Amino acid sequence: MTRPRVKVCCIGSIEEAKAAMDAGASALGLVGQMPSGPGVIGDELIHRIAGAVPPPVSTFLLTSETSATDIIRHYKKVYTSVIQLVDKPEAGAYEALRRELPYVKLVQVIHVSDHNSLNEATEAAAFVDALLLDSGNPGLPVKVLGGTGRTHNWEISREITRSVTVPVFLAGGLHSGNVKQAIEAVQPYGLDLCSGVRTNGKLDAVKLKAFFEAIDI
Numbered sequence: 001m002t003r004p005r006v007k008v009c010c011i012g013s014i015e016e017a018k019a020a021m022d023a024g025a026s027a028l029g030l031v032g033q034m035p036s037g038p039g040v041i042g043d044e045l046i047h048r049i050a051g052a053v054p055p056p057v058s059t060f061l062l063t064s065e066t067s068a069t070d071i072i073r074h075y076k077k078v079y080t081s082v083i084q085l086v087d088k089p090e091a092g093a094y095e096a097l098r099r100e101l102p103y104v105k106l107v108q109v110i111h112v113s114d115h116n117s118l119n120e121a122t123e124a125a126a127f128v129d130a131l132l133l134d135s136g137n138p139g140l141p142v143k144v145l146g147g148t149g150r151t152h153n154w155e156i157s158r159e160i161t162r163s164v165t166v167p168v169f170l171a172g173g174l175h176s177g178n179v180k181q182a183i184e185a186v187q188p189y190g191l192d193l194c195s196g197v198r199t200n201g202k203l204d205a206v207k208l209k210a211f212f213e214a215i216d217i
């Protein structure tokens with residue numbers, strides 16, 4: 001089994017970006033305005049961090065916008081290499097994003113809850129470069145679109161990775177103690193995490209090292 005790529009999310013400073021890259025991250029997540037969640041930072045800071053990251057490492061803007069116009073407006077404040085859509089986009093948005101931003105990769109988050117998530121994933125996979133399976137709940141009065149620190153049903157996630165041809169990242173409550181089991185269960189292309197490598201909201205070098213050691217297979 002090849003080692004999955006790792007995206008370290010909720011990066012809050014250029015120092016955290018460097019620490020994550022030094023530990024082995026292939027991608028960094030930068031969380032824009034959200035209805036809830038611990039990792040949100042301002043767009044000006046996202047722009048600065050993205051500008052400081054060298055080319056082999058991807059920078060993901062996490063946006064909760066759902067219309068193409070608003071997603072493009074958000075993107076044009078930060079200029080990351082990837083847009084991660086944490087909510088379901090409006091009809092026609094994927095097509096408009098491809099037309100307007102043909103050089104930007106798109107990743108769609110699927111909040112895995114039940115077997116309907118499989119349909120949602122296969123439909124979205126036709127339009128995007130990768131899927132990311134997380135544990136949010138967009139149905140709540142205040143939407144939860146990620147950053148929960150909770151795992152979800154990995155059997156459904158495994159079904160999704162088997163069913164789609166695009167790369168799949170697994171997220172939601174991953175840490176050094178459960179990541180090996182997660183890889184075996186889901187066999188994802190990549191892993192994505194926030195709270196599992198943080199203490200009191202700050203990136204924790206010890207947890208980061210332990211995480212990369214745990215996936216050194």
Ligand SMILES: O=C(O)c1ccccc1N[C@@H]1O[C@H](COP(=O)(O)O)[C@@H](O)[C@H]1O
Binds near residue numbers: 149150
């Ligand atoms: O962290 C946030 O504030 C956040 C808010 C809204 C959407 C996504 C968010 N973060 C993402 O959530 C995943 C999972 O987080 P965790 O590992 O369960 O804490 C994380 O990788 C970020 O991509």
